[in-house]
Amino acid sequence: MQPWSVRDFHPDDLDQLIGVWQDSRTPGVHPVYTLSEIIDACSNGVAAVAVSEGQVIGAVACKIQDARAWIVMLAQSREWREQGLGSALLAGMEDRLTSQGIQRVSALLPASETRVRAFRNSEYKVEEDLHYFERTIPLQAKEIGPLSQLGGRLLPHGLWDALAGMQREKSLIENRLILPLARTELAKSLGVTPPRSVVLFGPPGTGKTTFAKAVASRLDWPFVEVFPSRLAADPQGLAGALRQVFADIARLEHAVVFIDEVEEIAAARTGEASSPLQGVTNELLKIIPSFREKEGRLLICATNFIRSLDKAFLRHGRFDYVIPIGPPDLDARTAIWNRYIPRAIAAHIDVDALAQASERFSPADIEYAARKASQQALERAVQGDPESPRKEQALMSSDYLTAIEGTRATVTEPIVKEFLEDIQRIARV
Known part of the structure; x- marks a missing residue:
């Protein structure tokens, strides 16, 4: 007689089930399904647990799609491995699926996963010609609304690699911008502060916008372009609209924010009576330090006329780097x-x-x-x-x-x- 019994999952089992799942994970192996997906399958799919002396020692959960069941979790405590518990859980799950008219049961496991034996023992067929692909979209649900309002988007992968030539500029941007932002913890441990804002300057048409988009693609961060000319028509004025845009950007976890032809709103102030444009420049000078306070965001400003920018705009503390982008080599x-x-x-x-x-x-x-x-x-x-x-x-x-x-x-x-x-x-x- 087996020292456990298999029964239906109850909501009260959740804490113990999570503990079993964590205990069963193979070190260094990325799970196919997240914990939230497992909990959803337990609540809305079919799930069973193995219990010994009142303690949950194993669990199995499936989500149902059409006429197929996908096993999203098969877990057992370490001390109960190699005793047939995995096979017993699979058998218990099959009984429950059969009663619902489900005939096809599938599972995806990492190749190095130790629980493969339970599936083989239960006569699951291994499809050798199948490949599993996974991508985590780097955008939280709460960010979708703000990003859409800002006209931002996730750019296609590969834009960085598509930048042929321009090796000097690519190497400089890779090392100064992308590396510290992609490897933040390592950078900090070595005393490197990841950049928050940079200026790209050079002749017209040299690819400054292309570089900004390629950086966003390389980091896998949303790309938000700010158009001062469009904001000028806002009822609250350009300065107020600019302030609101950056307030909305603050709701994003990560973002590459791009302002092209920034000289339109950051031109050198004349010292004469204040004008609406000088008010916009002043507002931008206030926005940048606030923007720099939060990690995970990068402001890229581009200009064809670096000489026309206000000196205060370019000073240390506002921009980490001022990078030249020349004509294509x-x-x-x-x-x-x-x-x-x-x-x-x-x-x-x-x-x-x-x-x-x-x-x-x-x-x-x-x-x-x-x-x-x-x-x-x-x-x-x-x-x-x-x-x-x-x-x-x-x-x-x-x-x-x-x-x-x-x-x-x-x-x-x-x-x-x-x-x-x-x-x-x-x-x-």
Whole structure:
């Protein structure tokens, strides 16, 4: 006779059940189901416990989906292992499921889980060709409303890896921003304070917004972009609207907050009678220290005109780093060209020559030149002599080079010169 009995789960068993679940976990093995999911299955699914001398020593719980039962927990106290208790719990569960007309019972367990033997002994079939995938969405239910109101969102994974080239900037941002924020405890133990706010500056179209989004993607934090031009129409005024937006952001557990063209609301104050814009600048200067008080958030401001920002805005204590983002380097230009060249002809295009010829081109400049070459090839194909050789209608390297010659680079040499001067005078990395 077995020294235990299996009966239905009662709500009074919950505390002991949780203790058994914790005791049964294999060290270092991530459970498939969370404790909250297990408790829900006990309350709304089918659950049974094994009891010995009035104490719960094992438990099994299932959630029911359509005509299938999913075992979300099979647990027993350590001292009762290897005695057939797991198999007995499974048998008891099957009896209860059978009475409800459930015929299919499934379970997901980590490969290193020790309770696999109970399932094998109970003649559960192992599906070797199945893979289990899991992702925890880093957003709490209470954050969904505020994030939606702010127009924020979780960005797709892989944006960081998609940033080809720009290795100097990527390495700098990876080490200064992402590493301390992703490994906060380690950073703190080594005396590193994770950054709270940074400024990205550089010529127009150099990818500052792309970098901000890639940081959010890399950290797996929601991305919230603040648009001063939209806030200006708010009945409470731009300063009041800005204050309210940051109050709403404070309700988020994590967030990358991005303000592009921040010079619109943080331009150097003239010292003359206060104006509405100066009031906005003053408000922003008050908001940033408050924003910096809470962990798990990062403010990224971007500007094309770093020289125009108020000196108080850039001082130590408000921004941890002032990072230059220059025009795409050769590797980055090569990657951008590859993005716009049709795959069918890519092998016949000298991409290296295009990257060399498009120095100082922004990503938007490269896109424009690529689309221009494609459009001209289309017109030539449609309007040309149908009897002419196909070569005359195909896209060739010369078409792209011609398009490059006809495209005015956004970043001029004087802009590059000023940018290099700003790096020496203002950058803080």
